Amino acid sequence: MFNLSYKAQRYLILFGFLTIPVVLSLMFSYYPAFSLLYYSFTDWTGLGWEMHWVGFANYKEVFTRPEIFSVFEHNAYYFVGGLIQTAVALFFAVILTGKLKGRNVFRAMLFLPYVLHSVAIVIMFKNVYHSEYGSLNLFLQSIGLGSWQQEWLGNPHLVNVSLAFISVWKFFGLSMVIFIGALQSIPADLYEAAKIDGASGWQAFRFITVPSIRSVIEMMMILTLTGALEAFDIPYIMMLGANGTDTFVSKTVDMAFKFQQAGLASAMAVVLLLIVMFFIFIQRKLLFRGGE
Amino acid sequence: MANENKLWKVCKYLLLLVALFVVFFPIYSVLIGAFKTQVEYYQSGLRLPHNWFDFSNFRKVFKVGKLGLGFKNISIILVASIAGNVVLGTMVAYALGRFDFKLKKPIIGMYLVAQIIPMITTQVATFSVIKFIGAYNHMSAPILLYLGADVLQIVIYLQFVNNIPRDLDESAMIEGASLFRIYRSIIFPLLAPATATLIILKTISIYNDFYTPYLYMPSPKLRVVSTAIYSFVGPNAAQLNVISAGILVIFIPTVIIFLVLQRYIFAGVTSGAVK
Numbered sequence: 001m002f003n004l005s006y007k008a009q010r011y012l013i014l015f016g017f018l019t020i021p022v023v024l025s026l027m028f029s030y031y032p033a034f035s036l037l038y039y040s041f042t043d044w045t046g047l048g049w050e051m052h053w054v055g056f057a058n059y060k061e062v063f064t065r066p067e068i069f070s071v072f073e074h075n076a077y078y079f080v081g082g083l084i085q086t087a088v089a090l091f092f093a094v095i096l097t098g099k100l101k102g103r104n105v106f107r108a109m110l111f112l113p114y115v116l117h118s119v120a121i122v123i124m125f126k127n128v129y130h131s132e133y134g135s136l137n138l139f140l141q142s143i144g145l146g147s148w149q150q151e152w153l154g155n156p157h158l159v160n161v162s163l164a165f166i167s168v169w170k171f172f173g174l175s176m177v178i179f180i181g182a183l184q185s186i187p188a189d190l191y192e193a194a195k196i197d198g199a200s201g202w203q204a205f206r207f208i209t210v211p212s213i214r215s216v217i218e219m220m221m222i223l224t225l226t227g228a229l230e231a232f233d234i235p236y237i238m239m240l241g242a243n244g245t246d247t248f249v250s251k252t253v254d255m256a257f258k259f260q261q262a263g264l265a266s267a268m269a270v271v272l273l274l275i276v277m278f279f280i281f282i283q284r285k286l287l288f289r290g291g292e
Numbered sequence: 293m294a295n296e297n298k299l300w301k302v303c304k305y306l307l308l309l310v311a312l313f314v315v316f317f318p319i320y321s322v323l324i325g326a327f328k329t330q331v332e333y334y335q336s337g338l339r340l341p342h343n344w345f346d347f348s349n350f351r352k353v354f355k356v357g358k359l360g361l362g363f364k365n366i367s368i369i370l371v372a373s374i375a376g377n378v379v380l381g382t383m384v385a386y387a388l389g390r391f392d393f394k395l396k397k398p399i400i401g402m403y404l405v406a407q408i409i410p411m412i413t414t415q416v417a418t419f420s421v422i423k424f425i426g427a428y429n430h431m432s433a434p435i436l437l438y439l440g441a442d443v444l445q446i447v448i449y450l451q452f453v454n455n456i457p458r459d460l461d462e463s464a465m466i467e468g469a470s471l472f473r474i475y476r477s478i479i480f481p482l483l484a485p486a487t488a489t490l491i492i493l494k495t496i497s498i499y500n501d502f503y504t505p506y507l508y509m510p511s512p513k514l515r516v517v518s519t520a521i522y523s524f525v526g527p528n529a530a531q532l533n534v535i536s537a538g539i540l541v542i543f544i545p546t547v548i549i550f551l552v553l554q555r556y557i558f559a560g561v562t563s564g565a566v567k
Contacts, residue, residue: 013391013475016383020380021380021440022399022402025402028437028440029414032418036417046416092311108550110311112547117518117546120538120539123535123538127536135317135325135338139338169315169318174561177561177562181562252413253415256416262416272410273409276408
């Protein structure tokens with residue numbers, strides 16, 4: 001390519017540099033998404049290639065079989081957990097952005113869980129929650145709160161809270177660091193001016209901090225929501241979806257690979273995809289309105 | 293007023309300590325558990341282990357849990373997929389950042405839209421693609437899936453490419469350098485800081501990934517760290533001390549990466565979020 005004109009080189013570069021990435025994206029994102037749509041109208045089992053067109057039967061099943069849609073109740077635990085996580089993360093981000101000795105050390109230590117191996121984390125909590133030998137119950141016992149001991153994974157009213165907590169534990173530091181990044185980009189003279197005007201700490205937070213990082217807060221909310229809708233690996237690794245912990249995605253996965261109902265599973269996946277896209281669309285709308 | 297400030301300061305540290313306790317309590321319990329014998333584990337509760345140099349749990353989890361194999365397999369997958377990913381990602385960034393052409397907008401849009409498709413839900417269909425190309429139960433399956441550039445990567449690279457002055461390209465052209473030469477000798481090296489950040493984030497996320505290897509490589513010979521510990525726990529659920537040792541070993545690599553390369557990680561997660 002040494003004696004080619006730059007025009008010819010340009011074609012070569014564009015073609016050579018973009019073909020493989022575009023093909024990969026088409027093959028592993030777009031083709032699956034569109035074939036998913038097609039499968040959702042068939043009775044495909046997922047095993048062979050035989051399938052028959054069944055129209056909207058799968059979708060009808062998704063919306064009428066109560067045990068399919070009701071699992072969103074379990075997803076709600078992850079959503080509430082995520083909201084609490086976002087609020088607490090913002091609080092600590094504010095603390096760690098202000099003057100404080102050792103704030104970088106605190107930031108690093110609170111962020112640590114995010115880099116830990118996700119399967120190992122779930123198994124670690126299996127040990128922590130163990131009803132007889134788990135460190136949580138032992139700890140409660142040792143500080144004289146023995147009556148607070150629980151079957152953290154055995155009690156059906158508690159198990160989803162226990163599982164959602166793992167997610168909060170893991171992602172709290174990430175939210176906090178993202179908030180710290182956003183807070184540091186707020187010009188300091190805004191706060192100085194507010195101080196001169198006699199604003200209290202809370203007022204400065206309410207009228208300077210929150211509006212300045214509104215887009216980040218919104219983004220975190222949408223991530224919390226989509227993350228909760230797609231919650232999967234914690235209940236799946238910990239309980240295999242047993243004891244009323246199955247989420248919509250774990251149900252979809254089981255439907256496809258365990259019960260060989262790939263057509264129905266595809267319809268569930270399409271429904272989830274539409275819900276997620278709906279929320280992202282709403283958020284974009286909100287964001288643009290905020291930006292104007 | 294001064295008193296109130298002091299009180300608030302004490303409160304801040306107290307709250308931070310509570311948070312640290314919540315973060316480190318589970319880690320503490322696997323740390324001490326990993327060095328205890330089975331009997332000791334059940335009897336000594338939260339106390340420190342008798343012997344910090346008893347590595348028999350570690351030996352056992354490596355032998356029975358095949359963690360060594362898991363580390364070997366994940367290393368191969370990491371090296372192959374990240375090398376390819378960096379080459380493809382920088383090439384895309386160069387092509388999209390330096391040239392104007394008809395398909396530019398559609399390609400950028402394609403990456404943006406792909407981002408909102410939740411990967412996990414499309415697995416039913418991705419599975420059939422992987423089976424069709426014969427990559428099922430083969431290391432090439434996860435490598436192919438990790439290879440593609442994602443939108444975060446494109447965004448970060450494009451920011452960097454736009455900050456590289458075009459004068460550099462032009463003076464290289466005057467000296468007769470080919471466009472490929474410009475990519476290789478100017479753009480690629482100058483993207484190094486972004487590449488460092490992305491390599492670290494990708495390494496952590498691939499190392500942590502459970503679902504891709506679980507679904508596409510069920511063969512015991514192809515266990516990676518995630519699937520190895522997962523299948524070790526099932527039949528050995530009673531040996532909490534040995535499991536603790538396994539958890540600890542698996543934590544170590546990313547903790548080291550994090551402690552040494554913190555700066556890049558924080559830079560990466562923040563720039564990804566603020567866009």
